[in-house]
Amino acid sequence: MWIVLIFVAVAALAGVYAIVCYNSFVAMRNNVDKAWSNIDVLLKQRFDELPKLVKVCEGYMQHERQTLEAVIEARSRISSARGEAAQRTAQNQLSETLKSLFMVVEQYPELKADRAFANLAARISGLEEQIADRREFFNDTVTLYNTRREQFPDVVIASLFAFTARELWRIDPAHRRDVEIDFKRG
Amino acid sequence: MESAPLLIVARQPDPPGDFDTLIEALTRAGLQPYQARQRLIGSGLACLAQAPEERLQHLSTLVRQGGFHHWLITPPQDSPSPITLRSLEVANDTIRLIGREGELRLDRESRVVAVLADLSGAVQQRHVTKMMAQNAYRGAAAANGLAGDDLYRFILAQRPILDLHILAPDGSRSGMVRVFAGRFDPLGLGERKSLSSGGNLDALLGLLRERVAELRLHTDFGLAPIPGCRLRGSDDGLDVDKANLADLTRFGGIVSALAVATQLTAERGAPAAGAPPEREEVSSPLAANLPPPPDLAAIGHTPDVRRIAVCIAALAVGALFARRGSPVGSWLQQAIAQGWLQGITAVLCAAGAFHFWRLKRQIEELPTSRIRSMAMGLVEIQGRAERCYALASPLRHLPCIHFRLRKYRRDHRNRWSLYAETASGPVPFILRDATGAVRVDPRRATLLGVTSHEESGASRLFGDLEGERWVEEVILDGARLHIVGHARPLRDEHVSLRQRVGEALRQLKLDATRLRRYDTNGDGRIDGSEWDAARADIEQQQARAALATAPDGGYRAEVGAPPQRSLPFVIAAATSEAEVTGRLFWYSVALTTGALLALAWGGTIWIHP
Numbered sequence: 001m002w003i004v005l006i007f008v009a010v011a012a013l014a015g016v017y018a019i020v021c022y023n024s025f026v027a028m029r030n031n032v033d034k035a036w037s038n039i040d041v042l043l044k045q046r047f048d049e050l051p052k053l054v055k056v057c058e059g060y061m062q063h064e065r066q067t068l069e070a071v072i073e074a075r076s077r078i079s080s081a082r083g084e085a086a087q088r089t090a091q092n093q094l095s096e097t098l099k100s101l102f103m104v105v106e107q108y109p110e111l112k113a114d115r116a117f118a119n120l121a122a123r124i125s126g127l128e129e130q131i132a133d134r135r136e137f138f139n140d141t142v143t144l145y146n147t148r149r150e151q152f153p154d155v156v157i158a159s160l161f162a163f164t165a166r167e168l169w170r171i172d173p174a175h176r177r178d179v180e181i182d183f184k185r186g
Numbered sequence: 187m188e189s190a191p192l193l194i195v196a197r198q199p200d201p202p203g204d205f206d207t208l209i210e211a212l213t214r215a216g217l218q219p220y221q222a223r224q225r226l227i228g229s230g231l232a233c234l235a236q237a238p239e240e241r242l243q244h245l246s247t248l249v250r251q252g253g254f255h256h257w258l259i260t261p262p263q264d265s266p267s268p269i270t271l272r273s274l275e276v277a278n279d280t281i282r283l284i285g286r287e288g289e290l291r292l293d294r295e296s297r298v299v300a301v302l303a304d305l306s307g308a309v310q311q312r313h314v315t316k317m318m319a320q321n322a323y324r325g326a327a328a329a330n331g332l333a334g335d336d337l338y339r340f341i342l343a344q345r346p347i348l349d350l351h352i353l354a355p356d357g358s359r360s361g362m363v364r365v366f367a368g369r370f371d372p373l374g375l376g377e378r379k380s381l382s383s384g385g386n387l388d389a390l391l392g393l394l395r396e397r398v399a400e401l402r403l404h405t406d407f408g409l410a411p412i413p414g415c416r417l418r419g420s421d422d423g424l425d426v427d428k429a430n431l432a433d434l435t436r437f438g439g440i441v442s443a444l445a446v447a448t449q450l451t452a453e454r455g456a457p458a459a460g461a462p463p464e465r466e467e468v469s470s471p472l473a474a475n476l477p478p479p480p481d482l483a484a485i486g487h488t489p490d491v492r493r494i495a496v497c498i499a500a501l502a503v504g505a506l507f508a509r510r511g512s513p514v515g516s517w518l519q520q521a522i523a524q525g526w527l528q529g530i531t532a533v534l535c536a537a538g539a540f541h542f543w544r545l546k547r548q549i550e551e552l553p554t555s556r557i558r559s560m561a562m563g564l565v566e567i568q569g570r571a572e573r574c575y576a577l578a579s580p581l582r583h584l585p586c587i588h589f590r591l592r593k594y595r596r597d598h599r600n601r602w603s604l605y606a607e608t609a610s611g612p613v614p615f616i617l618r619d620a621t622g623a624v625r626v627d628p629r630r631a632t633l634l635g636v637t638s639h640e641e642s643g644a645s646r647l648f649g650d651l652e653g654e655r656w657v658e659e660v661i662l663d664g665a666r667l668h669i670v671g672h673a674r675p676l677r678d679e680h681v682s683l684r685q686r687v688g689e690a691l692r693q694l695k696l697d698a699t700r701l702r703r704y705d706t707n708g709d710g711r712i713d714g715s716e717w718d719a720a721r722a723d724i725e726q727q728q729a730r731a732a733l734a735t736a737p738d739g740g741y742r743a744e745v746g747a748p749p750q751r752s753l754p755f756v757i758a759a760a761t762s763e764a765e766v767t768g769r770l771f772w773y774s775v776a777l778t779t780g781a782l783l784a785l786a787w788g789g790t791i792w793i794h795p
Contacts, residue, residue, distance in 0.1 A: 005793070020547070024551060042559075055726075129621075131559075134559050137553055137559070144550075
């Protein structure tokens with residue numbers, strides 16, 4: 001009788017644990033999707049702000065058509081990108097062109113002093129910081145999910161119910177190279 | 187060392203701008219920085235150092251450059267024996283102070299140094315309490331405690347003693363009179379005499395001010411940190427009154443020496459030494475501008491593991507010690523005998539253990555967000571708490587965002603029994619991290635890691651708590667917090683450019699006068715190209731208008747209880763997530779152990795009835 005009771009208790013505990021574990025995985029998978037969508041929200045805001053930025057800059061930067069066109073082109077590539085990987089690549093490229101634009105702006109003090117530009121630049125910088133934060137948050141969420149699905153005994157539930165691993169948001173390998181700083185003017 | 191010279195400074199409540207530079211210099215000269223700060227900031231006198239003269243000269247130079255008035259004196263080694271005042275007579279220009287041991291005469295050329303003190307300890311208590319309250323409500327710069335006229339009046343209301351040190355022309359003390367309140371005949375005060383002992387001392391001082399050449403009054407005995415001049419308490423042992431009177435005499439000797447010593451004036455403008463503090467200026471804008479707390483709502487539900495454990499233990503103990511024949515007792519004993527109570531206990535403990543384990547998992551599975559980029563919904567954030575309201579704990583007057591004060595007293599069975607409880611309630615506060623700040627509404631939060639203080643017995647600091655025990659729990663202003671809750675926007679999201687343009691175009695269509703400006707060909711109609719031009723113009727105007735103002739700096743979101751009760755809302759005074767989940771883990775383990783023990787006990791009874 002004792003053995004039966006113990007067996008029933010252990011089975012009940014295991015069953016409860018399995019249910020809780022399964023529900024945890026579902027919640028974590030949804031958290032990963034939510035974290036990705038929350039990045040999208042900010043990327044969309046940045047996408048919408050860019051035309052304003054280009055309009056303001058156009059009036060001052062008559063001789064920097066190439067830089068402005070690069071921003072416009074990078075923005076349009078996002079619309080045509082299909083799939084998560086292509087989207088990420090397109091967003092990374094847009095971030096790079098924006099950095100180039102802000103570097104060029106340094107040569108236009110009248111533009112820098114323009115109030116509309118200053119507010120817009122602050123807004124986009126703020127968005128970039130938030131996007132970076134949410135990327136980190138997305139990677140943290142994915143790491144927690146991937147770690148939990150590989151740990152014992154959760155790995156049993158994960159395998160049984162096909163909870164697959166998710167991919168982290170990685171940077172372009174080119175950005176890992178050391179930056180050469182040259183103070184000589186070309 | 188007692189005969190070594192002293193460097194006495196006149197403290198300032200608001201030190202000069204480069205005060206930190208002075209502290210660094212004094213630290214290099216061998217002083218403890220914290221002690222140096224204590225001795226320089228405040229009101230009244232303080233001894234900065236006691237050392238050979240060469241060293242004090244160097245410190246004197248630093249202090250003068252730092253903007254503080256000070257003196258270098260040698261403490262007097264002997265003192266005239268005090269005459270205890272019994273009565274006084276005023277005749278023409280002379281005041282005769284008559285005592286048991288002899289008498290002294292004062293005239294128009296006399297110089298007197300008076301020390302008014304209270305030896306009961308009430309002044310120190312009040313000073314510290316007032317400093318804490320000032321710091322909590324008005325900031326550190328306003329925390330001066332009792333000073334000036336307030337201090338004078340408060341001493342007179344206690345059991346004051348007045349020492350009068352009469353100075354000879356060469357600056358030494360030629361005599362000393364000790365006046366105990368209520369122990370001298372006030373008839374000599376004439377019309378000034380009053381029915382109160384403190385009033386008579388006040389009148390005596392008034393009389394002396396009128397009749398002597400110079401009267402310097404000191405009221406900071408026990409508050410001024412000077413070696414050999416401290417106020418002892420009743421628990422210091424031996425003859426406390428005698429020791430305190432000896433220290434009071436010594437204090438009088440030191441301040442008398444100050445009266446004749448050359449004051450070493452600060453190089454820069456500093457308030458006159460001994461001048462009453464100016465009207466308190468608050469330098470902390472946060473403390474000065476904080477509104478009072480809102481009307482306190484009912485205390486939010488805060489599941490307390492200890493309360494659950496105490497309830498279960500009380501049931502079990504009640505059952506064990508229930509008297510024979512009482513209905514409740516017999517019902518409980520029957521339930522134990524049949525194993526039902528153990529089963530219920532096991533279920534309750536298991537439910538509690540599951541709750542804390544699930545909460546731990548939910549917190550572990552949620553990464554920590556930065557406040558500037560936190561998404562709406564379930565969120566985990568960490569940072570430092572800041573008050574929105576001028577909330578201070580009632581017992582220790584500490585600035586805080588939450589407090590709960592429980593008061594216990596002994597009942598007829600000599601057990602501690604709770605008789606009163608007050609709490610701050612769910613007062614909103616701000617959580618700030620390195621990236622931003624967010625408002626927190628703590629209603630329905632589970633509080634973890636709250637700091638607890640206890641005072642009992644005859645507390646010197648908080649008054650007489652004889653027979654009582656007060657336990658105060660606080661979350662301090664500035665405490666590091668870890669919060670898991672539901673973030674929601676505090677204001678509507680900004681209107682998009684498209685919506686602005688759409689609205690502006692609608693307004694344009696209704697305004698014929700403005701619309702006519704775009705009729706470039708003058709035919710009275712707006713054709714397609716003219717409408718495109720109008721649209722482009724409106725877009726430019728709206729874009730410029732949207733960018734003309736900087737983003738609003740107010741709080742964009744609030745963290746509070748989730749709409750679903752199954753989701754967690756935890757406010758933990760902890761430095762990391764691991765600390766919070768560790769605590770929840772041990773709660774869960776404790777309740778699981780309780781559940782297993784109860785189950786084993788009940789199971790044994792069921793199997794072998």
